[in-house]
Amino acid sequence: MARADGKKRLALSYVFGGGSLQEQTRLPWHTLDQSSALTRLESTANGLSSKEAAARAERHGPNSLGETAGTSLLGIFLAQFKDFMIGVLLVAALISGFIGEAKDTIVIIVIVVLNAVVGFVQEYRSEKAMEALRNLSAPQATVWRDNEVAVIDATGLVPGDIVKIEAGEIVPADMRLLNTAGLQVDESTLTGESMPTLKTSDPLAPEKLPLGDRLNLVYSSTIITAGHGRGVVTATGINSELGRIAELVEAGEPRTPLQKRLAGFGRTLALGVLAVSALVFAAGVARGEDPALMLLTAISLAVAAIPEALPAVVTISLALGAQQLAKSEALIRRLPAVETLGSVTFICSDKTGTLTKNEMTATEVFIGDRLFKLEPASGSSFLLATADGRKLAPSSPEFELFWAGLRGCNNAIVKEGGEGELSAVGEPTEVALALAAKQAKASAPGVRVAELPFNSERKRMTTVHERPAGFVSFTKGAFDVLFSKVASVWTGASAVSLTEAERRRVEEIAEAMAADGLRVLALTGRFWDEKPEMSETALENQMILLGLVGLMDPARPEAVEAVELSRAAGITPVMITGDHPATARRIAQDLGIATEEDVVVTGADIEDLDGDRLQALVMEARVYARVAPEHKIKIVQALQNNGELVAMTGDGVNDAPALKAADIGVAMGITGTDVAKEASDLVLLDDNFATIVRAIAGGRRIYDNIRRFIKYTLTSNTAEILVMLLAPFMGLPLPLLPIHILWINLVTDGLPGLALATEGPESRLMARGPRNPAESIFARGLWQHMIWVGILMAGVSLFSQAWWLENGGAWQTVVFTVLALSQMGHALAVRSETDSLFRQGLFTNKFLVGAVTLTLALQIGIIYLPILQGLFHTEALTPQELGAVLLLSTLVFLAVEGEKLIKRRNYRV
């Protein structure tokens, strides 16, 4: 640590030319002008070279707080021996080695080491999985390197880097701003001030300005709420303002509710096991067994029956499960979310891009007083087709102003490829309109001189263009928002007032388009002699209707399937959109989210309703239209007040509160802002609704696997304890030696347990309802299973012991083998809660088949190989004996298959 500090000190003095760390990082950057700041940081407006950046990274370290120093391999291995009971066992084994057989001690130590190896493998895999997840969700920064713009992991930023920032992002490091455009930053994490601050790039005085007033600086981890800008990095990692106030917390995942509950349960169980072990010791000694042997036996039993691997296995299952989900495009940002996923009852999803492809195309236009369909013609052009089959070229002069307006009132950039094929970059709505205008060979709209930009609240935008004779303004936006501000209609040559009847006709046409699932935009214009005043009131009133456009955004085919799947799984899918109610309803119907009878609730309705009425309405509503982000949080809360568990999607800065409030906040990986991702539990790397449903199925499967592991391990432990506890009371000699107990624990807790944690999905996984989040992991028959199967396993083992004792033979080898193999049978049978092994197919979990075969082979080796016989105190069984043992060992398997048969009958599957 001391060395690392020294390194940083050195690095800083290099940059600032000497002085203590304290003085230098507190340099009053806000008083310097842009070029002095760049000079002090030895940077330029075009950023650093990669070579220089790499050198600085070497000196400053990564731009992160509380680095995880990655636990060392040896550290993980040694940690396996930290367990108190293992220590006691090793000490007891050593003592007994001195007084008794050294051979036994060696075998015990070997088994304990093997156990540690299994534990090590488990923990190492989970560590790796967690690391991979952390890397996947690392924040990014847009930076100039080698005179080019590059997107890098924010941890790679160094002082002197030039970084571009924009609304929705989280500031990645402390920076002196070089230029700003309406840049507003929420600095509440640092200053407590909840109103966003408007930033500037001009130098400020005096030197001793409070942090919140240094308007030309931005600080790491604050949130950009509007605008964009560029700055030069002044401090990274622990040298940033945040680093100074942040406690260097031990990086590490918070424990999930299940992990916490299991840790508590584990402690109680450990005390119980210790008490039983003490009883076994006392009963054995009372029966006249050797006290030293009984002590070792009792300690071995305690080691075997305390499920010390439980929390680790839960972490592994969650972490590996999360890693697998990331491969199928669902990135889990918080581990507890994996558990919660299985309990989700409502998915509230945005429409555009999540349920639909977000690939808009213009399919209908209404110009003047005529409705046309756009029919693709040769190459990249189209014809306007009327209902009676006539076709017109879009370039006729009467349509000229309409297409010019669509071209002008647009920020998408159209590109023409070598072969004449067209493409465009920009926002999908704009791309569709720009492409249509281009294909229609739109004439130039004039030089654009001003713009009133689009945003989701306004639902429209206006541009002003200078023409040879005066100015023209074009406004495009949601039909229902614009049409009330329209006074007349363009005929192709002049504007004429709209009569009431004509107004109604236009409205009917727009409604019919929306009912077909089209997004309907209106385009309006206005002529000006002088450059008009840039205000909504001046520009967006008394407008002339130029025409309407209907845009088609097809539903994602996989979303239809996912909607059906989620319904079958007892989850209600709900669509939320900024679009028109009729458009929303039609698309929701196409997707199977809503029927014709379902009401469409609008943002305005949500505002009008009081808490109770909204709480009732959200249980019925399947489609919300014309909704703004602030309505989403009301929907989430109303659903939660009904006891529902809600997954809610979002992408913008304003969606963050709803994402935080939701039980599972889901952010878009492609179109989502940093802020939305930061507020979320799950990131959809492909922005696809189907991925949410896949993640829910994954969450359910992971939880099932944890239950499976617990069911298997604790049943085995119950059986081991019962065998050892009941034998003396039944007048039987000590059934198992310490090494037998430890061996059974190793092979059962080890490989089959791990294999069960990788089991595939149950056949009824998405045919059953969501799990009640308050439900204990032992619910739905798990603890009853542990007890009755534990009793059965112990019963079969003790019966074998008694029978062989009575009739002569290698009774101890028999108990040992019956117990070990019964557990293998159990492992095969608990693979599913309800399906029989034969229906599942033996080889569908190859890992488990491998584990069982290996255990079987080892057990045979222990019985028949002379060297192992010596170590394990076993004797060779006759073929008849071996046959009988195998038959007895299948009893547990058959009984558990019987239990599943009864369950299946009850489910009627």
Ligand code: ATP
């Ligand atoms: P969803 O909520 O389904 O994801 P969305 O986020 O695309 O939809 P917004 O972008 O908020 O919805 O758009 C709301 C409305 O504003 C649209 O229905 C459309 O009528 C209009 N609109 C969208 N983009 C533009 C634009 N670039 N210019 C003018 N109007 C637009």
